[in-house]
Amino acid sequence: MASSSIFDIAGSGMNAQSLRLNLVASNISNANSVSSSAADVYKSRQPVFAAELDKVINKQNATSKVNVLGVVEGQDAPVMEYAPNHPMANSDGYIFKSNVNTVEEMANMMSASRSYQNNVDVLNTAKQMMLQTLKMGQ
Amino acid sequence: MAINFDTALGIEPKALAFREKRGEILAANLANADTPNFKARDMDFKSVLKQSLTSGVAMERTNAGHIAPQQQVVGANVMYRNPYQVSLDGNTVEAHVEQAKYAENAVQYQASLQFISNKFSGLMTAVRGQ
Numbered sequence: 001m002a003s004s005s006i007f008d009i010a011g012s013g014m015n016a017q018s019l020r021l022n023l024v025a026s027n028i029s030n031a032n033s034v035s036s037s038a039a040d041v042y043k044s045r046q047p048v049f050a051a052e053l054d055k056v057i058n059k060q061n062a063t064s065k066v067n068v069l070g071v072v073e074g075q076d077a078p079v080m081e082y083a084p085n086h087p088m089a090n091s092d093g094y095i096f097k098s099n100v101n102t103v104e105e106m107a108n109m110m111s112a113s114r115s116y117q118n119n120v121d122v123l124n125t126a127k128q129m130m131l132q133t134l135k136m137g138q
Numbered sequence: 139m140a141i142n143f144d145t146a147l148g149i150e151p152k153a154l155a156f157r158e159k160r161g162e163i164l165a166a167n168l169a170n171a172d173t174p175n176f177k178a179r180d181m182d183f184k185s186v187l188k189q190s191l192t193s194g195v196a197m198e199r200t201n202a203g204h205i206a207p208q209q210q211v212v213g214a215n216v217m218y219r220n221p222y223q224v225s226l227d228g229n230t231v232e233a234h235v236e237q238a239k240y241a242e243n244a245v246q247y248q249a250s251l252q253f254i255s256n257k258f259s260g261l262m263t264a265v266r267g268q
Contacts, residue, residue, distance in 0.1 A: 006165045013169030020172075049173040063166040066173055115171050118233060122165045125244045129161070132251055137258040 005063065006126040012052070012065035013119040019068055020047050020112040024105050031100040035078075036090040042098040044074035044105070074099050146261055149190075150254045156186055157247040163216060164240045167231050175228040178219040178236065185215055 023045045035041035052067035076099040084093035160181045170176040221230040 006162050009162065009165045009169045013171075016169075017172070049170070051170050051173050051176045063162050064170060064176070065166070066169050111172070115233075118168050118171065118237065121237075122168050122240060125240065126161065126165065129244060129247055132248060136251060136255055138255075 004130075007123060009063060009065050010119045010123040010126070012067070014116055014123075016047065016049055016066040016068050017112045017116040017119065021109065021116070023047055023071065024109045024112065027100045027105045028102060028109075030098055031102050031105070033098050034086070034088050035096050036088045038078050038080070038096050041078045041096040042100070043078070044076070044098070044100040045071050046074060047071055076101075147254060147257050150250050150257070152190060154247065154250045154254065156181070156183065157243055157250060160243050161240065161247065164236055164243060167219075167236045168233065168240065171229070171231045171233050171236070173229060173231075176231060177229075178221070178231045179216050180219050180239065181216055189215070 027044045030042040033042045048069040048071070050067045050069050051064040078099050079097040081095050081097060082093055083089055083095050086095045088095050163179050163181060167178045167180075219230060219235075221232055222235070223232065224230070
């Protein structure tokens with residue numbers, strides 16, 4: 001049945017959004033991590049989404065699932081702070097804080113959870129439609 | 139008078155197939171709501187109906203026993219949506235618009251389904267003759 005591909009599509013969307021939520025959780029929990037060098041400090045991680053075109057039919061009619069191309073690290077420079085008494089301070093007395101922006105991550109989390117809910121609703125509706133189709137003629 | 143499913147059900151099975159296909163496309167739009175450069179797509183019932191009524195290419199039937207080909211909805215035109223507000227990442231999906239269209243489509247699917255169901259119960263009444 002063709003509408004079972006709705007389950008695949010919504011499933012891929014939920015998969016992508018749950019990865020995004022996972023990364024948000026990782027970012028927020030590491031937001032306050034500190035290191036003694038800029039290279040070692042935790043950097044924020046973001047997913048890269050892309051539409052995956054089904055090659056079954058021709059390109060125009062193909063429906064697209066969500067494909068996660070990978071995870072990239074945030075390019076913002078880590079925050080440098082002068083704290084000579086800090087145990088992680090380097091020889092110059094500086095510590096490096098991660099470049100995670102907590103406010104951005106919270107907004108990201110809300111967006112991801114709403115998108116996840118959207119996909120769940122689509123799936124529920126498709127399920128109801130299929131169950132009603134099974135009852136046709138009764 | 140022979141009972142023929144094709145004439146009894148009329149346009150409804152095709153409408154149902156169209157709704158199903160459209161539901162798939164709208165689900166893809168919603169799933170890709172956060173994908174950069176994704177363009178939202180949709181199908182127009184009117185143009186598909188027009189295409190279905192005036193199908194230019196039909197298979198020739200040289201024998202009465204040949205089965206008439208089914209008209210396909212799959213070849214229907216899928217078009218890109220014009221967004222009300224554009225976004226910087228090139229994505230034209232607007233979640234609220236897609237949600238509304240998906241809900242509309244689901245209701246219309248159920249309506250088509252109900253019509254077919256009623257046609258079947260009509261046929262059953264005719265068969266039973268009671």
